Amino acid sequence: MRQSRAGILRRRGKRVEKPGFSTKRLFDIDVAVERVREAIKPFAKAAMFELADDGFNSVFEQLVACIISIRTLDEVTIPTARKLFAVARTPGQVSRLQVKKIDELISACTFHEAKARTIRTIASEAVQRFGGALPCDGEKLMELHGVGPKCANLVLGIACGQGKISVDIHVHRVTNRWGYVQTRTPEQTMAALEAKLPKQYWIEINSLLVPFGKHICTGRTPKCSTCPVLEMCQQVGVEVHR
Incomplete structure (x- = not known):
């Protein structure tokens, strides 16, 4: 019997039980950057x-x-x-x-x-x-x-050494999943980050979120259970996680 995609995903990971917005800590980009820096140390650089x-x-x-x-x-x-x-x-x-x-x-x-x-x-x-x-x-x-x-x-x-933001699929996905920006395309994400992200992180954000997006905040079944930013992340679009 053919199983639905939802059934397959339930076997692979945990269903997200999203708490109310008030139970999540207010997103702090300084704290997030510091924690992501530490989390990606075991992984290869972008x-x-x-x-x-x-x-x-x-x-x-x-x-x-x-x-x-x-x-x-x-x-x-x-x-x-x-x-x-x-x-x-x-x-x-x-x-x-x-x-x-x-x-x-x-x-x-x-x-x-x-x-x-x-x-x-x-x-x-x-x-x-x-x-x-x-x-x-x-x-x-x-x-x-x-x-x-x-x-x-x-x-x-x-x-x-110019302060520029480069947005690839990882930067786009992660920052939207966090709820830090709400955009539909990488181009929109770049504009939103230019308006919101502190300039000291403009170059670094790509170097951080590429390995973070590849190994932790993955496209499918992200590793939310071990994510250092989970208490602040709104998990936008996440239905199943590890």
Whole structure:
């Protein structure tokens, strides 16, 4: 007999018994950040922060890494970026590679053929328009083929130290699940966080919530029973948890 999705979920985790709003502690972002910092210590860093720590921290390297990371797991992104950078790291070096060679080097990531063309185009534009070094300018970065707000902001935060918020699926899901923002899209979440999140956390929020969202506040059956933020979290949209 075929079981319903709800029946399967009940076997996998606990049904959420949501208390009234008044029983939840008022959300304190300072406390939440401190607790999440501690909770993610056992886990690997988000890909671009890991690569930056390894010395791949130029605007170009970070932008290329972000292109590689699109729809690709961090566990694949990091070795793939390192493989490319072992052969070519600067715009000049990458622009001299054939698209076929770039594709071969990044073949482990998703959409690698399209990404190879994008990476070579960006490298060529960096040489021709910017003298071989991409600027710390969000508008100019987003003029480049394949670069959107998420990658531009992440690059500006990590490579340039600019206070920018980068919202991926983890940041979007977790902050909405907390009830800290109430939005429908990552773009709306970015705007809401810019209006509410203290600026000292703008760069850090992505580095915190990527591993937190991957390992604790997961998309399906989140680990609410061990979550350090549970007493403040409104568990928006959570029906079943572990």
